[in-house]
Amino acid sequence: MTTTDSADVLIVGGGIIGCLTAYYLSQRGLSAIVIEADGIASGASGTSAGWLTPYSHKNDRAMLALSPTTLRLHAELAETLPALTGIDHGYQPAPYLRCAITEDGVAELLAFQSQRASESVVMEWLSGEEARAMSPWITANIIGALRSDNEPTVDSYRLTMSAFQAAEMGGARMIFGRVVGLISPGDGVATGVRMENGSEAHGDAVVLAMGPWSGAAAKWLDHPVPVTPQRGELVYLAAPGEGDGPELDIGLNLVEDGSSILRKRLSDTIVGVSKEYVGFDRSTTIGARDELLINAARLSRRVEMASISGQTACLRPISADGRAYVGLVPGWDAVYLATGHSGEGIHYGPVTADAIAGLISDGICEHDIAPLSPTRTSTTNV
Ligand SMILES: Cc1cc2nc3c(=O)[nH]c(=O)nc-3n(C[C@H](O)[C@H](O)[C@H](O)COP(=O)(O)OP(=O)(O)OC[C@H]3O[C@@H](n4cnc5c(N)ncnc54)[C@H](O)[C@@H]3O)c2cc1C
Numbered sequence: 071m072t073t074t075d076s077a078d079v080l081i082v083g084g085g086i087i088g089c090l091t092a093y094y095l096s097q098r099g100l101s102a103i104v105i106e107a108d109g110i111a112s113g114a115s116g117t118s119a120g121w122l123t124p125y126s127h128k129n130d131r132a133m134l135a136l137s138p139t140t141l142r143l144h145a146e147l148a149e150t151l152p153a154l155t156g157i158d159h160g161y162q163p164a165p166y167l168r169c170a171i172t173e174d175g176v177a178e179l180l181a182f183q184s185q186r187a188s189e190s191v192v193m194e195w196l197s198g199e200e201a202r203a204m205s206p207w208i209t210a211n212i213i214g215a216l217r218s219d220n221e222p223t224v225d226s227y228r229l230t231m232s233a234f235q236a237a238e239m240g241g242a243r244m245i246f247g248r249v250v251g252l253i254s255p256g257d258g259v260a261t262g263v264r265m266e267n268g269s270e271a272h273g274d275a276v277v278l279a280m281g282p283w284s285g286a287a288a289k290w291l292d293h294p295v296p297v298t299p300q301r302g303e304l305v306y307l308a309a310p311g312e313g314d315g316p317e318l319d320i321g322l323n324l325v326e327d328g329s330s331i332l333r334k335r336l337s338d339t340i341v342g343v344s345k346e347y348v349g350f351d352r353s354t355t356i357g358a359r360d361e362l363l364i365n366a367a368r369l370s371r372r373v374e375m376a377s378i379s380g381q382t383a384c385l386r387p388i389s390a391d392g393r394a395y396v397g398l399v400p401g402w403d404a405v406y407l408a409t410g411h412s413g414e415g416i417h418y419g420p421v422t423a424d425a426i427a428g429l430i431s432d433g434i435c436e437h438d439i440a441p442l443s444p445t446r447t448s449t450t451n452v
Contacts, residue, residue: 386415
């Protein structure tokens with residue numbers, strides 16, 4: 071049976087980007103329908119590490135410039151969303167140490183520190199002993215570390231669910247279904263979207279927030295959307311039993327190979343993360359699990375004592391040039407792209423969503439997203 075539905079704005083994709091966009095639109099008095107092929111937060115937004123950092127992928131200048139704003143919005147959401155929905159999404163500011171085990175690693179971290187200082191981001195240098203004074207579990211391998219106090223963590227599944235629930239309270243709705251095309255009378259006007267089951271939804275604006283599946287929209291738009299999936303696996307570690315000593319209550323990262331350990335407030339500790347190009351395959355693998363654990367054990371003695379409580383795999387939406395695509399699609403009146411955030415979509419979710427909601431409701435955006443415009447894909451080879 072085919073049905074039709076309508077709202078001010080149609081959002082394709084119920085990940086962090088789509089759900090926060092629905093929330094910020096609802097705050098501006100606009101109704102939204104989130105159209106989702108699987109489930110809210112069923113993609114990477116539900117299984118990410120939830121680390122609010124701009125440094126996990128490429129340190130793209132245009133993205134970095136948005137980092138203070140998105141951190142401020144995250145801090146606001148940590149107040150407003152739980153008050154609205156009753157869902158604690160585990161926002162936690164905590165120290166994070168980038169560690170080195172070689173002199174080359176130390177040099178890399180010191181260069182990183184001075185680059186951050188030039189952006190007015192202060193990170194303190196610690197000797198290995200000073201690092202171990204913060205956490206006794208840090209191994210003797212570590213010869214130096216850079217301390218950061220401005221990279222909180224969240225539970226990204228709860229954040230996405232909470233954003234959608236808050237949007238629903240403001241009038242948003244969700245439709246299950248896979249979008250297969252735009253409804254357009256021509257001249258760059260879209261009046262709605264078509265779904266695989268023959269249903270239609272109509273709206274004045276369309277936001278495409280399809281994560282790693284965004285490339286499918288290229289043929290609807292007749293415009294390149296160079297986003298590809300990259301699999302990332304995480305292993306969850308349950309703390310050893312009571313009496314086995316203090317918890318590891320800081321985040322750790324090894325600069326030499328990128329392995330990391332994140333202590334979360336609402337879930338077991340995360341060890342991650344792998345980067346694999348295997349298409350849309352979301353299987354977990356023994357190979358990634360073993361490599362992640364072996365590398366993480368070089369950071370913390372706690373790893374060898376813990377038990378494995380879970381393993382997940384999900385897909386990052388990788389853009390061709392390492393920068394997200396956010397803004398109006400060239401040649402279209404009211405069709406927007408909000409995708410390609412690679413390994414930083416949870417971090418940049420709020421600023422992206424607020425920017426798109428502002429563009430749709432007021433025609434202007436208070437954040438500098440001009441460098442993220444999808445116009446640059448016109449010259450990208452895909
Ligand atoms: C292992 C791992 C760890 C990560 N850790 C971090 C981290 O610590 N910090 C951070 O900031 N980022 C992290 N990321 C990246 C982050 O998870 C992503 O950038 C972010 O979740 C992308 O959100 P999204 O809304 O764009 O896409 P998704 O979460 O993938 O959501 C897209 C949604 O669109 C739906 N969809 C797709 N096509 C259609 C269609 N045609 N019709 C209807 N629905 C459709 C999908 O079903 C999906 O639910 C991590 C990623 C991985 C893989």
